[in-house]
Amino acid sequence: MMRLWNWGIRGMSTGVDKSLLSKLRKKTGFPFINCKKALEQFDNDIKQAESWLKEQAQKEGWAKATKLQTRPMSQGLVGMITRDKSATMIEVNCETDFVARNTKFISLVAELVNVCQNQFASGNSKKISLSKSEVGELRSPDNKTLADLVALEVGSIGENMALRRVVHLQASPSSEIKTYIHVSGPQLNTNTDCVVGKFGALVELDASACNLDPASLLEISNELCQHIVGMNPQTIGRIDECESRQNKAEEMTQNKSEEMTQNKSEETTQNENEETPLETKDEEKTKIKEEESRLVCQEFLLDSSCTVGDILKENNLVIKDFVRFECGEELPEDEQ
Secondary structure, eight states: OOOOOOOOOSOOOSOOOHHHHHHHHHHHOOOHHHHHHHHHHTTTOHHHHHHHHHHHHHHHHHHHHHHTTTSOOOEEEEEEEEETTEEEEEEEEESOHHHHTOHHHHHHHHHHHHHHHHHHHTSOOSEEEEOHHHHTTOBOTTSOBHHHHHHHHHHHHOSOEEEEEEEEEEOOTTOEEEEEEEEOSOOOOSSOOOEEEEEEEEEEEEOTTOOOOHHHHHHHHHHHHHHHHHHOOSBOOOHHHHHHHHHHHHHHHHHHHHHHHHOOSHHHHHHHHSOOOHHHHHHHHHHHHHHHHBGGGSEETTEEEEEHHHHHHHTTOEEEEEEEEETTOOOHHHHO
16 A cells, blocks of 8 residues: 655645646656645645655655665666766665666666766766765765665655665776676666666776777777676786796696606605695685686686786786676675
């Protein structure tokens, strides 16, 4: 059953203009009966009615958000905007995938990321990364906090939602911002430049020494972004360090093979079959895990015969920074 707000009494109108009622309902998306009550109280003044509707919805939204705050919000969307040499990526969570596909929720994501992009791009910060509490305090052009905007939609849609995090990257003069988002579900059919999905990546790429034509560079940069989304590296790493360790591993393998061929005595065989000390095994596992998490050391997602470092070196490209978002992923602060 639809819950009605506590409207109070501001006077009664002799009647509601049906055309204004239809317009207000379409513009705000609030229930028909709420729009009717608002127009009655403000004598068909649609501006006052709309303003008051949003105020009431926001109050109701905060109440619902507080009441439902313990309910898990593992669904939602990653939204992204790219303009010139900068880009902003945001994650907004909700309870169900049904709401995540709702055009009102998608519009909310687009509005929030647009506010962040406009504010961050006007500053001089090369990289901005804000947590839930920090980004919620940012203000929109009408001086509402982003947390208030989310609460307004909680009151309108009726499901708990939360603005979880945001990141902004600004390219240096010699680099560019490359982006990728794994599109899922409907997109906004408007002039907005926001795209939404479940996974996203921002990459600052220095291609100043690259001789690729624009089309080839676009293809490779898009593939690198896809790799980051798919393989989830934690750091960039150093190409020379990866190559050095790879050469050392190949040399050790070759030496061991030669030694086994030359020494076939029983004593040598027993020594070779002895277990490696536990400490050495742990050290090796740690090194392997570290290398697997380094971007340039990883096997390239679209061609396992080479590493990301090989691709970068071959095309004279340098990855200076990257950020990956996965909607609903566990974050370090979640464990605290």
